[in-house]
Amino acid sequence: MEAGLTLTTNMALVFALLAFTVLMLVLEWIRADLVALLVIVVIGITRLLPVEQLFDGFAGNAVISLIAVMIMGAGLDRTGVLSKAASFILRLAGGVEARVSLLINAMVGSMSAVIQSQALSALFLPVVSRVSARTGIPLKRLLLPMACMILCGTNITMISNSPLILLNDLIASANRNLPPGAQTIQPFSLFAIAPVGVPLLLAGLAYFALFTRRLLPSEEERQKVTPGRTETYFAETYGIDGDVVELLVTADSPLVGMSVAEIEQLRGAPLILALKSGNEARLAPPGDEMIWVGSVLGVLGKREAINHFANVQLCQVQTRLRNFGDMFNPTRAGISEVVLPPNSHWIKKEVGDLRLRKTAGISVLAVNRGDQVFREDVRSVSLRAGDTLVLHSFWRDLSNAAESRDFVVVTDYPKDEQRPSKIWHAVAFFALAMGLGLFTDIKLSIAMLVGAVGMLLTGVLNMDEAYEAINWKTIFTLACLVPLGWAMDSTGAAAWIAQEVLDYIGEWPQWSLQAVVAVITLLVAQVVSNVGATVMMVPMAINVALASGGNPAVYALVVAVSTSNVFLLPSANPVIMIVSGPGGYRARDFLRVGIPLTVLMLVVMLVAVNLVFGRV
Secondary structure: OOOOOOOOHHHHHHHHHHHHHHHHHHHOOOOHHHHHHHHHHHHHHHOOOOHHHHOHHHHOHHHHHHHHHHHHHHHHHHOOHHHHHHHHHHHHHOOOHHHHHHHHHHHHHHHOOOOOHHHHHHHHHHHHHHHHHHHOOOOHHHHHHHHHHHHHHOOOOOOOOHHHHHHHHHHHHHHHOOOOOOOOOOOOOOOOOHHHHHHHHHHHHHHHHHHHHHHOOOOOOOOOOOHHHHHHHHHHHHOOOOEEEEEEEOOOOOOOOOEHHHHHOOOOOOEEEEEEEOOEEEEOOOOOOEOOOOOEEEEEEOHHHHHHHHHHOOEEEOOOOOOOOOOOOOOOEEEEEEEOOOOOOOOOOEHHHHOHHHHOOEEEEEEEEOOEEEOOOHHHOEOOOOOEEEEEEEHHHHHHHHOOOOOEEOOOOOOOOOOHHHHHHHHHHHHHHHHHHHHOOOOHHHHHHHHHHHHHHOOOOOHHHHHHHOOHHHHHHHHHHHHHHHHHHHOOHHHHHHHHHHHHHOOOOHHHHHHHHHHHHHHHHHHOOHHHHHHHHHHHHHHHHHHHOOOHHHHHHHHHHHHHOOOOOHHHOHHHHHHHHHHOOOHHHHHHHHHHHHHHHHHHHHHHHHHHOOOO
């Protein structure tokens, strides 16, 4: 950095634009993506950057990588990877709160190394809600630790959060503006920062394992409605509970030759939700479907009642779901409630006359009318306006039937088609993308695109679903703010700030200069988005390193990691914001958890980056 830099007109323009950006992002008078678009327009009009460089952010490695990661995250969600994760947590933890909490935190922290943080937070919210509902652990003691551990885990790789994805592009920009004789700053490879991220993750796990109960006491009432309480609700309201079991019809069974409707009339008969005859299996078998030797019934009921029915009817109870496991996957099918509006064509018709199983693939399990609940002989119930029907179906069939407007669905259910049969395609291409990024010299954006395109070609997602998976607000904000960082470099604004900072603290040791940069970054990130804080602070941090004889890569990494670990205010980080409402948190909860955690992360980060990359 040149000695005695003076403030120029272009520098003043950059500072004015920077101040405007911060003000707008804090006050939220204008949407963040619109602010970013305005920034790029002003930079172009004032010629702070050459016009040919102005839109390079849209084609940058960071933006393309983020788009590919978002598509792959959607693919993993569609195939039910996270639902399997919830089942794994429950099976392994055995309902013990400390173990459940630790497993959730470890799982999301590890997965956040390779899945975009906002997407992972949104995807795991219903998973954790389901775990809370099944174990009785207060949701409040699970959600905020989960969100914090997602943020800690994002520091293991370069692909799971925006600041780290952006870091290499900012380093490339800084290399173009290095003073003569300065050594080129090397970009970070996919797992180069793992020696910093892993200690941060372990420190976070230890923090919550030791202090969660003390930090988040459960005096507040648990949330009354969560996505995971559906099964409990239907059991309490309609008496519909139990397990899904497969019954194999033997040659001696009296059920042979009977229809589904006739079986349903038998004393003690469970709810018949699926039927397999020969090689054909279907949900909601029609009432006139016949039962033959070797047919398999998918029934719902209490295990003791099902076993008694099987003994009486000479059926074999299968030990697991061999034929209907995919059909009964909760991401594909489940129980729902619908209400009949006054203009419904179903009014004054009997349930059996609607032939819903044959025409729509929907089973009617119960009808609720005021204080009356009809569960026996549902087919003969004549429907009225305002009746609530309890249905079982594929979510796709429910969505298609709802288009007729004969009923209104009042249960939250997955609107998108789920594809659990594609789970191994999704996992394989995700692993391939990670492998290419880690073990080859292929550019990170290309490696991530290989995984995304592979999922599209194998039908994990279609192109329309891929477009929907991309958070275009994030993409535009990222791509349009990148030129602001470049302008800070090219005009010398970042070097001028670094010069002013070093006039006051230039004699301090390197670790203390890094600590100052980290604290300033944390303060900026509380009021500006993590992307905005990264764009503003990385050029300045690199110039501080060059002027003080430090490692520019270390200083840049300190900024990126600091903007990732923002725990104090929900408005400062989308990951925290996602869980703030469902968890019922108050401002004091974030401060009680966030202040000690921020200090811990700061200390661990400074020690790790200096041991691994720099000189203490």
